[in-house]
Amino acid sequence: xxxxxxxxxxxxxxxxxxxxxxxxxxxxxxxxxxxxxxxxxxxxxxxxxxxxxxxxxxxxxxxxxxxxxxxxxxxxxxxxxxxxxxxxxxxxxxxxxxxxxxxxxxxxxxxxxxxxxxxxxxxxxxxxxxxxxxxxxxxxxxxxxxxxxxxxxxxxxxxxxxxxxxxxxxxxxxxxxxxxxxxxxxxxxxxxxxxxxxxxxxxxxxxxxxxxxxxxxxxxxxxxxxxxxxxxxxxxxxxxxxxxxxxxxxxxxxxxxxxxxxxxxxx
Amino acid sequence: xxxxxxxxxxxxxxxxxxxxxxxxxxxxxxxxxxxxxxxxxxxxxxxxxxxxxxxxxxxxxxxxxxxxxxxxxxxxxxxxxxxxxxxxxxxxxxxxxxxxxxxxxxxxxxxxxxxxxxxxxxxxxxxxxxxxxxxxxxxxxxxxxxxxxxxxxxxxxxxxxxxxxxxxxxxxxxxxxxxxxxxxxxxxxxxxxxxxxxxxxxxxxxxxxxxxxxxxxxxxxxxxxxxxxxxxxxxxxxxxxxxxxxxxxxxxxxxxxxxxxxxxxxxxxxxxxxxxxxxxxxxxxxxxxxxxxxxxxxxxxxxxxxxxxxxx
Ligand SMILES: Nc1ncnc2c1ncn2[C@@H]1O[C@H](COP(=O)(O)OP(=O)(O)OP(=O)(O)O)[C@@H](O)[C@H]1O
Ligand SMILES: [Mg+2]
Numbered sequence: 001x002x003x004x005x006x007x008x009x010x011x012x013x014x015x016x017x018x019x020x021x022x023x024x025x026x027x028x029x030x031x032x033x034x035x036x037x038x039x040x041x042x043x044x045x046x047x048x049x050x051x052x053x054x055x056x057x058x059x060x061x062x063x064x065x066x067x068x069x070x071x072x073x074x075x076x077x078x079x080x081x082x083x084x085x086x087x088x089x090x091x092x093x094x095x096x097x098x099x100x101x102x103x104x105x106x107x108x109x110x111x112x113x114x115x116x117x118x119x120x121x122x123x124x125x126x127x128x129x130x131x132x133x134x135x136x137x138x139x140x141x142x143x144x145x146x147x148x149x150x151x152x153x154x155x156x157x158x159x160x161x162x163x164x165x166x167x168x169x170x171x172x173x174x175x176x177x178x179x180x181x182x183x184x185x186x187x188x189x190x191x192x193x194x195x196x197x198x199x200x201x202x203x204x205x206x207x208x209x210x211x212x213x214x215x216x217x218x219x220x221x222x223x224x225x226x227x228x229x230x231x232x233x234x235x236x237x238x239x240x241x242x243x244x245x246x247x248x249x250x251x252x253x254x255x256x257x258x259x260x261x262x263x264x265x266x267x
Numbered sequence: 268x269x270x271x272x273x274x275x276x277x278x279x280x281x282x283x284x285x286x287x288x289x290x291x292x293x294x295x296x297x298x299x300x301x302x303x304x305x306x307x308x309x310x311x312x313x314x315x316x317x318x319x320x321x322x323x324x325x326x327x328x329x330x331x332x333x334x335x336x337x338x339x340x341x342x343x344x345x346x347x348x349x350x351x352x353x354x355x356x357x358x359x360x361x362x363x364x365x366x367x368x369x370x371x372x373x374x375x376x377x378x379x380x381x382x383x384x385x386x387x388x389x390x391x392x393x394x395x396x397x398x399x400x401x402x403x404x405x406x407x408x409x410x411x412x413x414x415x416x417x418x419x420x421x422x423x424x425x426x427x428x429x430x431x432x433x434x435x436x437x438x439x440x441x442x443x444x445x446x447x448x449x450x451x452x453x454x455x456x457x458x459x460x461x462x463x464x465x466x467x468x469x470x471x472x473x474x475x476x477x478x479x480x481x482x483x484x485x486x487x488x489x490x491x492x493x494x495x496x497x498x499x500x501x502x503x504x505x506x507x508x509x510x511x512x513x514x515x516x517x518x519x520x521x522x523x524x525x526x527x528x529x530x531x532x533x534x535x536x537x538x539x540x541x542x543x544x545x546x547x548x549x550x551x552x553x554x555x556x557x558x559x560x561x562x563x564x565x566x567x568x569x570x571x572x573x574x575x576x577x578x579x
Pocket of ligand 2: 045046047
């Protein structure tokens, strides 16, 4: 179980450029729950993800993961339990390094890194097995630089890396945003498959209202650093894209450009 | 000609560990550490002092390595505690270390005189044979250092080090503590500088408080030069050590050649700067040519031996 209690996240506190990114936010994610998060630009979705991952330290409040207080642990110390996929396909992998080096880096997640060889024959076999499941032929290109891969391939690789160490929380921040429609479908299928396989608590931020409604068993709507609506599975299944956009705009925010775009494309 | 090559080896091989350290920070971590200008002297000074106090030569070598590594640790502390860039921390250190080194040496130059060094056994040999024996011993040390470094890069820790330089955010999200790796990289790089300085001091028979000046630029020049010949990249570890070895020797060859044609020693820094510029210019404007040449040779090679894969 992942629990956030009374979280405030304030950037540049006390200065003229102070920004309140999260305000008095309390939310509990049950173990294995798949939650989608929507909201306008600047609503605080990425801030929520960063607070959970430890990349941002909240100004106030506590975070508990499976009964353990992780508030003060920096992101690299939470990495054993919490895996992240970024919106930018280039952000989740090291382009200069080979595919196998990237995978080896992820394999050691949550363990102390020492003087063992990072890539061994046995580990390479495990890697092959994992990337073969993507059906991209990457299992035969393990020595290739990741920089040579396309955005979709890199994002798929990042998903595999996230899954390698069986995290209990999976954070996806607009991880489909940079992909073309065909690749989006592929990576989306991979996402649902991995989430089911891992059984990890999953938080997926998206600007795609269809995805937000179709995926997962809970939906959060954020605005100005707060959760303004929280729908469970049944409520969510009765929701329409139009209704959801009304809910977001009803909060006094203009619906984000990207959502509007998706709306136009899908309707 | 043989003498030029021997000069290149005896003056160049001790620099290989130093420039390997510079490669570690400059390329693997994508950062600049100027500490090396001072820590190179610290390593040499500690080594000279240890020798004068009658330590065995190999122990003095380790002492010099440790002394310089400590300087790297201080740079890392300044960087982390005061939250200043490594570049600034290293700059401050390189200035401050001058005074520290002078105190360690007590006089600007400490001569080893008749003190036993790794190379003193070769005194009875003729000039050329002594050079051969000296470069043989140095090559042995350098080979061990390069092999150990290459193997280290293959470990989980070495991989984490390589990843932090390319994508620190990603490395952290994969559980890598990049602050700890910054310390490791700086300690390692400066320790390597101290090792090279100790070799230099033992070979030349004295330590001088100014012997480190220009080390950083020379190292960057050598790395750029090496990259012209050997294309290293994050996961091609043989090429990384190869690049440093080839670059260092090529750089020394230029300097030794300049001395041979009669340039005064005072012009060597100018030659170093020119080498750096030429290496940069060659990378910029001949990059395409170099790539073409490489493609041609590769095609020629694969035509003769179609099954052979490109070397790691
Ligand atoms: N590093 C930072 N420094 C200062 N302010 C920040 C920083 N990161 C985010 N903010 C601010 O915090 C608020 C919330 O930003 P956040 O990135 O969480 O929004 P978001 O919901 O992810 O938006 P988007 O849909 O555009 O990704 C915004 O007003 C933003 O400007
Ligand atoms: Mg965002």
